[in-house]
Amino acid sequence: MLIFDMDGTLIDSNGIWRQVDEAFLAKRGYPYTREYYEGVAHTIFPMAAKFTKAYCHLEESEEEIMAEWMQMAGDAYAVRVPIKPGVRAYLDRCRAAGERMIVLTSSVPEHCRAALGRLGLTEYFERILFAHDLGMDKKDPETFRHAAALMGVTPEDCREVFICAAAWSAAAGYFTQQSAASWNIESFTVGDVSVKTASGEKTAQQTPVQRLTQQAQLLMRPFCRAEDFAFVGVRG
Secondary structure, rough: OOOEEEOOEEEEEEHHHHHHHHHHHHHOOOOOOOHHHHHHHHOOOOHHHHHHHHOOOOOOOHHHHHHHHHHHHHHHHHHOOOOOOHHHHHHHHHHHOOOOOOEEEEOOHHHHHHHHHOOOHHHOOOEEEEEEOOOOOOOOHHHHHHHHHHOOHHHHHHHHEHHHHHHHHHOOOOOHHHOOHOOOOOOOOEEOEEEEEEEEEOOOOOOOOHHHHHHHHHHOOOOOOOOOOOOOOOOO
């Protein structure tokens, strides 16, 4: 069985929540920081609101914060968010091969249903599971085990290649932004994905960024052609 994320994987919603977060924080005199991003990314709405309330020392309730986010996101999911390039062709190949497919997302259910329905993607999936409804955080591996159990399969039956490839790609992107190659760093951990730390002087071999990117490409090679979609992590 294949478990798909939605935001940034099936649909190109990357910029929506970054814009919402930047505007929300700026309104209250706070800059958008990596610390804030890490506190709200890939988690369910109530947890993100709880973190935001504490981070910004807000008097508003968590419900009021979430309502403001919903208003700021507007009709983007129902009207504007496009499908990621290559997604439909890939889903067609999976369906033709008889693959079982589900969506597991931290997205707001209304947003998810609106986007997948408008783009004609709902029909590809046996079920859409919401971390919000499960009362679980998608950052917790137990969420994926629970989703697998709901579908009557073991975790070993589920391919996690998408999450692994996304992790490697995210690590490469992070290192690029932080000039990690100059640090001679080869260590990064995302969930169960780890790269060991280098020791000694730098050599003429591949940089950490090149190795991480290559690993992501190797993971995805059996499943994607060159023109197929990439993976970028955003909230949900």
